[in-house]
Amino acid sequence: MALDRAEKFKSSDQARPVRVIDLCTGTGCISLLLHALLAPHFHQLEITAIDISPIALALAQRNLIHNLQLGHLAPSATTDIGLHRADVLGHGSDKSIPSVDSLLQAKLSTTSPDQDTVCDLLISNPPYISQTEFRNGTTSRSVRRFEPKLALVPPPSGSREEDCRPEDVFYHRILAVALKFKAKITVLECGDILQANRVxxxxxxxxxxQSVQFRAEVWPSQERDLAMNGFHATDGSRGVIIHRLP
Structure with missing residues (x-):
């Protein structure tokens, strides 16, 4: 899908890099994959990968080095991909961790002060499991044992956000970030079709x-796409893709 979007990016001002923001990056796999897919097609890439966990960011750095050594990434990945610690929800008790808004404001305003759009692609696979589902057996035992809860379940303090359920709080914040930084395309992974529709x-x-127009879609939703990509008609994760229209 990333390659399908490449033509849209090519119409952008080629004097600046294609800018990607990867929120809740975890092990960095999305950022590394996007670099591998996009680097052959663009001379300049700027991928900003953000997570609150220093353990996750250290693992992402190890994955970056490992894939460079294996030759799976172009050497430019060392400078194209930046790993940063920040708080997506922006209301944590640790004041030493910057909010995503402040980090991106400082980073993007210095590189694109005159650009109407400062982000080409914002992508995220955030925590999306409710506290109840994590405890009641809905979440599989293997996930609960081997995945850190921080990566799966939004913290209880996130429930103070308005207009959304506690398990959707990251989407509320990420959508607000996408609007603030004028993302051309926003791609979000959701836990199931019901959550995708809520997003x-x-x-x-x-x-x-707002005067700006958008097109939002759930993928896959068509019967053909579900069958071709091995998705169950109702169960399983879904993507939400939002296009900012010119």
Whole structure:
């Protein structure tokens, strides 16, 4: 899918890099994959990968080095991919960790002060499991044993956000970030079709009354795409793709 979007990016001002923001990057796999896919097609890439966990960021750095050594990434990945610690929700108790908004404001405003759009692609696979589902057996035992809870379940303090369920709080914040930094394309992984539909509805509420137009879709949703890509008709994760229209 990233390659399908390449033509859209090529119409951008080629004097600046294609800018990607990867929120809740975890092990960095999305950022590394995007660099491998996009680097052959663009002379300049700027991938900003963000997570709150120093353990996850250290692992992402190890993965970056490992894939460079294996030759899976172009050497430019060392400078194209930046790993940063920040708080997506922005209301943590540790004041030493910057909010995503402040980190991106400092980074992007210095590199694109005159650009109408400062982010070409914002992508995220955030924590999306409710506290109840994590405890009641809905979440598989292997996931609960081997995945850190921080990467799966939004913290209880996130429930103070308005207009969303506690398990959707990261989407509320990420959609707000995408609007603030004028992302051309926003891609979000959701836990299931119901959550994906809630995220689309949340986006519509957030952009209500704005002059900018958007197109939001759940993928896969068509019967053909579900069958071709091995998705169950109702179960399993879904992607939400939001296009900022010119």
């Amino acid at each position: 689309v509805a949340l986006h519509r509420r957030l952009v209500s009354g």
